[in-house]
Amino acid sequence: MRGLLGIQDLPRTEIERILDTAEAMVEISQREIKRVPTLRGRTVINLFLEPSTRTRVSFEIAAKRLSADAINVSSSGSSLSKAETLADMGQNLAAMNADVLVVRDRTAGVPKMLADRLPMPVINAGDGCHEHPTQALLDVFTVRQSLGTLDSRVVAIVGDISHSRVARSDIHAFTKMGAEVRVAGPPTMLPAGIDVLGVKACFSMEEALDGADVIIMLRIQRERLEQALFPSVREYSLTFGLNLRTLALAKPDAIVLHPGPINRGVEISGEVADAEPSRILDQVTNGVAVRMAVLYLVTGEQA
Amino acid sequence: MRTRIRGARILDPSSGRDEIGELDIDDGQIAELDSGATPDQVIEAEGLWLAPGFVDLHTHLREPGQEYKEDIATGTRAAAAGGYTAVCTMANTDPVNDSPAVTEYIRRRAHESAAVRVHVIAAATQQLRGEIMSEMASLASAGAVAFSDDGAVIRNASVMRRVLEYARGVGRPVIAHCEDLDLRGSGVVHEGASATCCGLPGSPAEAETVMVARDVELARLTGAHLHIAHVSAGRSVDIIREAKESGVRVTAEVTPHHLCLTDEAILNYDTNAKMAPPLRTARDQEALRQGLADGTIDCVATDHAPHAAYEKDLEFTAAAFGVVGLETALPCVMELVIEGRLSALDAMARLSTRPARVLGLRGGTLETGAPADLVLIDPEQVWKLEAVDLHSRSRNSPFLGRELRGRAMLTWVGGHVVHALDGDGA
Amino acid sequence: MREAQADSARVVLDAPGIERAATRIAHEIVERNGGTEDLVLVAIVAGGRDVAELIRDRLRQIAGKDVPLGALDVTLYRDDVVGQGRRPVPNPTRMPVSVAGKRVVLVDDVVFTGRTVRAAMDAIIDFGRPDAIQVATLVDRGHRELPIRVDFVGKNIPTARSDEVLLHRNSRGELEVVV
Numbered sequence: 001m002r003g004l005l006g007i008q009d010l011p012r013t014e015i016e017r018i019l020d021t022a023e024a025m026v027e028i029s030q031r032e033i034k035r036v037p038t039l040r041g042r043t044v045i046n047l048f049l050e051p052s053t054r055t056r057v058s059f060e061i062a063a064k065r066l067s068a069d070a071i072n073v074s075s076s077g078s079s080l081s082k083a084e085t086l087a088d089m090g091q092n093l094a095a096m097n098a099d100v101l102v103v104r105d106r107t108a109g110v111p112k113m114l115a116d117r118l119p120m121p122v123i124n125a126g127d128g129c130h131e132h133p134t135q136a137l138l139d140v141f142t143v144r145q146s147l148g149t150l151d152s153r154v155v156a157i158v159g160d161i162s163h164s165r166v167a168r169s170d171i172h173a174f175t176k177m178g179a180e181v182r183v184a185g186p187p188t189m190l191p192a193g194i195d196v197l198g199v200k201a202c203f204s205m206e207e208a209l210d211g212a213d214v215i216i217m218l219r220i221q222r223e224r225l226e227q228a229l230f231p232s233v234r235e236y237s238l239t240f241g242l243n244l245r246t247l248a249l250a251k252p253d254a255i256v257l258h259p260g261p262i263n264r265g266v267e268i269s270g271e272v273a274d275a276e277p278s279r280i281l282d283q284v285t286n287g288v289a290v291r292m293a294v295l296y297l298v299t300g301e302q303a
Numbered sequence: 304m305r306t307r308i309r310g311a312r313i314l315d316p317s318s319g320r321d322e323i324g325e326l327d328i329d330d331g332q333i334a335e336l337d338s339g340a341t342p343d344q345v346i347e348a349e350g351l352w353l354a355p356g357f358v359d360l361h362t363h364l365r366e367p368g369q370e371y372k373e374d375i376a377t378g379t380r381a382a383a384a385g386g387y388t389a390v391c392t393m394a395n396t397d398p399v400n401d402s403p404a405v406t407e408y409i410r411r412r413a414h415e416s417a418a419v420r421v422h423v424i425a426a427a428t429q430q431l432r433g434e435i436m437s438e439m440a441s442l443a444s445a446g447a448v449a450f451s452d453d454g455a456v457i458r459n460a461s462v463m464r465r466v467l468e469y470a471r472g473v474g475r476p477v478i479a480h481c482e483d484l485d486l487r488g489s490g491v492v493h494e495g496a497s498a499t500c501c502g503l504p505g506s507p508a509e510a511e512t513v514m515v516a517r518d519v520e521l522a523r524l525t526g527a528h529l530h531i532a533h534v535s536a537g538r539s540v541d542i543i544r545e546a547k548e549s550g551v552r553v554t555a556e557v558t559p560h561h562l563c564l565t566d567e568a569i570l571n572y573d574t575n576a577k578m579a580p581p582l583r584t585a586r587d588q589e590a591l592r593q594g595l596a597d598g599t600i601d602c603v604a605t606d607h608a609p610h611a612a613y614e615k616d617l618e619f620t621a622a623a624f625g626v627v628g629l630e631t632a633l634p635c636v637m638e639l640v641i642e643g644r645l646s647a648l649d650a651m652a653r654l655s656t657r658p659a660r661v662l663g664l665r666g667g668t669l670e671t672g673a674p675a676d677l678v679l680i681d682p683e684q685v686w687k688l689e690a691v692d693l694h695s696r697s698r699n700s701p702f703l704g705r706e707l708r709g710r711a712m713l714t715w716v717g718g719h720v721v722h723a724l725d726g727d728g729a
Numbered sequence: 730m731r732e733a734q735a736d737s738a739r740v741v742l743d744a745p746g747i748e749r750a751a752t753r754i755a756h757e758i759v760e761r762n763g764g765t766e767d768l769v770l771v772a773i774v775a776g777g778r779d780v781a782e783l784i785r786d787r788l789r790q791i792a793g794k795d796v797p798l799g800a801l802d803v804t805l806y807r808d809d810v811v812g813q814g815r816r817p818v819p820n821p822t823r824m825p826v827s828v829a830g831k832r833v834v835l836v837d838d839v840v841f842t843g844r845t846v847r848a849a850m851d852a853i854i855d856f857g858r859p860d861a862i863q864v865a866t867l868v869d870r871g872h873r874e875l876p877i878r879v880d881f882v883g884k885n886i887p888t889a890r891s892d893e894v895l896l897h898r899n900s901r902g903e904l905e906v907v908v
Contacts, residue, residue: 008500017818024802024819033855036805066805085616107618108502109572128620130502165502192505193496227488296805300816 001297003121005112006131007172015176019141021293022286028065029288038296039068045098046072048125049105054260055125055135058284059102062291071098086110090117100298103127108165121298129163135259136169138290140177142279143214145286146255151178156208156250158240159218159267160189160229166259170216171197184208185240188229205240209249216257217242220267233266243269247277255279304343305329306718311348311679315355316652317668326353328675331718335671346713348679354651355667356388356419356676356714358658359629360449360478360556361532361604364390364421366412367405368397373609373696375409376416378629381607381695383722385629386654386711388676389420389666390607393453394431401426401437403445410446418721419714420676422448422664427466427477431455436466439473448662451478453532454579454624458484460517467527476528476554476662481514481539482506482580491620493581497566503619508536508587511580515539519546522553530661531555533606535580537590544599554661556604557591559628559635560701564588568701574615574622575701578608595653596644602658605632609697627695630688631702637682637709647682675718684710741886741894742906747867750883751780754865755787757881762832765792767860769828771799773837773849774820776896779904780867780883781836799824801835806848822852829857834881838896838906840866843877868906870894 001014028036044063048056056072063070093101093114101122103111108128115122126132143150155174161167161183174181175198183194184202194201202208209215220236230236242256256268256277264270273280306328313324327334327342364378373381375392382390392409394400400409406423413421425447429435432455439450450470457463457479470477490506492498498505515531519542522529534540534555546553560578565585568576576582594600608625615622636654639645645653659667666676685708690698714722742750762768765788772781781798788796804819835849846864853862865881870888888894888908896906 020818021816024805024821027822028805031856035855037851038805085613086618087616105618107620109619112572113618128502129504168500168502191499192494192507193499196496196499297816 001121001300003115003298004123004133004294005115006124007133007136007169007176008131010133010176012176015137015140015173018137018290018293018297019144021297022137022141022289025289025292025296026286028292029285034065035067036065037067039063039066039299042068042099042299043097044068044070044100044102044295045093045096046070046102046125047093047104048072048074049103049110050126052104052126054284055104058287059125059291062288062295065288066292066295068099068295086113087117090114094118094120100295123294123298126165128165129168130165131169132165133169134287134291134294135166136173137294138283138287139170139216139257139259140173141286141290142257142283143255145282146279147213149178150174153179153213154182154211155179155214155216156182156184156202156212157216157218158184158205158208158242159220160224161185161194161218162189162191163221163224164218167218168197171199175199179214182208182212186230186236189224205246206249209246212250213254214257215242215247215250215254217268219259219261219263237266241267241269242272244271247272257283260284305334305340306344306346307342308346308348308353308679311351311353312647313353313669314648314651315669316648316656317355317670319648320669321648326669328677328715328718331675333669333671333673333675346679350681350683351712352647352651352680352682353669354678354680355655355669356678356716357386357632357654358664358666359387359390359605359607359632360530360602360658360662362390362392362607362629363395363609363625364392365609366396367408371696372611374416375412375421376418377694377696378607378609379413379418379421381627381629381693383418383714383716384694384711385631386633386678386680386714387419387629388678388714388716388721389422389659389664390629391422391424391448391662393424394426394451395453395455399426399430400424401429401431403438403441406442406445406447419716420666422662424449424451424478426450427452427470428457428462433457433459433462436462436469439469439475443473443475447475448664449476449478449530451480451532453478453480454482456480456482456484456514460521463518464521464525467521467525467529471525471527476530478530478532479514479518480532481511481518483510483514486510486513489620491577491581492569493566493583495566495584497569501569501572503569506581508538508583511536512538512542515542519543519551519553522546523549523551526552528552528554533558533561533580533604534591534594534600535561535583535587537587540590540594540599544594547599554601555599556602556658557595557600558606559603559632560626561588561591562595562603563635563638564701572619573701574617574619575626575699575703577619577622577624578606578626579624592639592644595639596649601661602653603632603636604658605629607695609695610699611697615699625699627693627697627700630693630695631700631707633680633711634707634709640682641708675715677715678711679713680709681712682709684708686710738907740905741908742868742884744903744905747883747904747906748783750867751783752787754881754883755784755791758784758788758834758863758865759791761863761880765794765796767831768796769799769826769831769833770796771801771833771835771849771853773835773845774800774802776838777836779896780838784836784865797825801849801852803845803848803852806852807844824856827857828853828859831859832861832863833859834863834865836865838866839868839870839894840864840877840879841870841872841894843873843875846877847875867896868894
């Protein structure tokens with residue numbers, strides 16, 4: 001695997017290979033000494049040009065559990081902007097002789113543009129509203145853990161689909177794994193041409209959750225209020241919030257995922273977040289294993 | 304000195320002439336064919352096309368102020384290499400061309416350094432702010448051929464109305480970049496499937512069509528000549544067609560890139576496929592081709608917008624809007640000829656005669672006595688565009704690395720050769 | 730379980746031979762360790778799994794009680810897979826009991842260069858400090874690249890370095906070792 005830029009171009013067999021590898025990684029995090037020497041002497045640069053604690057920490061732990069040296073470069077110390085071109089940034093990173101580059105950026109396409117310019121594998125840790133492939137992989141992994149096969153499962157993704165890289169990656173990943181994917185949210189948050197991604201767009205929780213095996217709730221960004229995409233948090237919560245009433249619309253054994261951090265009382269009520277169907281903490285645990293698997297697989301093949 | 308071009312297919316859209324023949328250039332003009340006169344030079348041009356030099360209504364030469372992107376010398380050399388003998392340079396220079404002094408400066412610099420004729424488009428409003436109209440009468444006296452705020456867009460409909468009214472009195476058209484900037488928002492690509500897949504912020508086709516509709520109605524109200532720049536949406540073509548049928552004085556142009564590319568070009572985040580208006584869907588592209596073929600869209604204009612590499616080699620949202628186009632317009636239009644959408648004569652008309660007529664410029668004709676502004680074309684030559692081949696100071700072409708068909712071999716302005724392709728040319 | 734090889738494969742150890750080797754190894758393990766107290770069998774997966782299960786069954790017959798059996802995938806400890814092309818997918822490792830203070834017997838089907846055993850020893854030590862680590866194998870084919878000694882051998886088989894030696898199930902579902 002030469003880097004991981006997105007799920008869109010990843011065949012199902014590769015997704016399965018990553019998930020199978022992650023199965024072996026889970027056990028390492030359960031040991032007393034949570035470390036294997038696989039990437040000893042390798043350097044992983046976590047280039048986070050958009051603030052993110054969770055994903056960065058998850059990648060950092062993953063790298064360290066494989067014995068790699070993880071260096072964090074965050075937005076406060078550096079910025080890709082008009083002041084520095086991608087080529088300049090790329091040359092600087094290449095000069096540091098890193099073995100893997102993990103990139104998070106506000107702008108879609110930056111990981112791809114860096115990968116085109118750099119010799120080392122690049123892992124997309126979230127780019128703008130494009131993709132967040134490791135999140136989708138850990139979501140699929142978590143669902144597989146609970147439900148076994150994904151074939152013919154119904155997955156409902158609820159929230160601001162337009163601005164969600166998690167939604168895009170999840171749509172690709174679950175669709176490829178054989179699931180039926182629905183997206184739901186106010187029409188102002190469903191992007192143009194979403195049907196080309198092979199999903200059904202729903203305008204209500206009733207429509208989206210009917211018969212759903214998996215519910216993925218997306219975090220609602222309050223700044224979308226300013227863009228006039230929804231009138232108020234209250235109304236959003238009433239129409240698209242997941243609570244015990246709306247949860248009952250789904251299958252009785254449905255599970256609930258959320259990429260975090262959650263807004264309790266906005267897109268998800270506290271009693272659902274803490275309830276038995278919630279897999280939110282499993283996702284965090286599995287995130288480390290999936291990222292270890294990706295780091296392991298991308299470092300195997302040289303240019 | 305008399306030069307005779309022999310054996311070429313002569314294409315003169317101004318007269319409808321399309322035949323194998325010969326043409327003499329003498330004293331900077333197209334001369335009466337006189338078999339008795341002995342030419343000083345004979346150019347054998349079998350298999351080539353001879354047409355009036357192309358006229359570009361939409362060029363950013365960047366001088367004064369942004370010479371690191373382009374200047375009059377490099378931009379007009381690119382024009383000559385593309386078969387152009389006249390370009391109209393846009394007003395968004397630094398300082399803005401909103402005063403006779405800047406207009407005169409550009410004309411003087413053109414006189415000193417330009418390879419082809421340079422016509423000046425002046426700002427429609429002062430500082431392109433869309434508030435107070437520029438001194439259009441003085442600018443017209445100084446040589447401005449049209450008025451435009453281009454991408455700055457006059458948001459206020461009342462200001463646009465006054466600009467159109469005033470320009471009508473001055474006898475010059477207003478060129479409108481039709482884009483509702485509020486509706487576009489942060490959009491950098493066409494809002495559609497490609498934008499959704501890439502996660503890039505989109506701008507809907509309606510950001511253009513609502514402004515086309517507004518400006519067409521204001522042209523109807525004022526009786527002014529409105530020229531719509533770089534039409535990109537299929538629905539815009541419908542609005543323009545309907546306006547023309549109902550007698551509105553509206554003309555329109557389309558860019559070579561909107562004719563030849565769709566929004567799928569952004570799928571690999573190529574910032575050389577980023578421009579305003581954005582590349583749209585295959586349906587829009589088809590409507591643009593249809594509109595150009597049936598005359599709803601009068602002509603092809605390049606919107607040649609050079610940018611330095613460091614302004615393009617950035618995140619997609621941060622990269623500058625615009626592409627260079629002067630050197631690739633001909634092969635783009637040739638695509639339509641090859642597909643049978645345009646006859647050779649019609650293709651030449653949309654590059655030369657019609658744009659000249661839109662702004663009332665000289666040129667676009669092979670009539671005896673006209674200035675010898677000519678282009679000799681190899682319609683069959685297949686060539687691959689490499690960055691080093693470009694004469695422009697900038698390299699931001701979406702066609703880099705592509706195989707193109709059709710190429711300008713020789714370009715004359717006033718009888719002088721301003722471009723001769725090296726190698727197996729004429 | 731790897732696929733059966735082509736016809737040219739030569740059987741060097743058949744099913745009864747494997748059974749006898751496992752029985753003998755089990756007896757030797759009991760003898761060396763003075764019983765099965767504090768003993769942990771760890772199969773190096775995937776190759777060592779069948780052999781380890783055979784040895785565990787024999788130990789149960791001999792000592793009358795179960796010896797814990799773990800599974801260890803050493804892929805993540807290997808020093809010879811980096812940069813070697815497509816990475817193998819590791820199998821999950823399972824340690825049923827802590828190895829601290831135990832006598833660990835690593836079980837593999839074939840010992841060759843010794844690199845797998847080296848990796849397995851590193852892995853075991855990451856799980857704790859065993860009192861001893863011993864190595865049992867069905868086949869020792871020589872060509873060691875590291876100073877690794879095998880404690881319990883089913884059969885020594887001289888091979889060429891380029892030979893491929895593997896344990897598999899034949900068409901009748903019986904285990905056999907082929908070269």
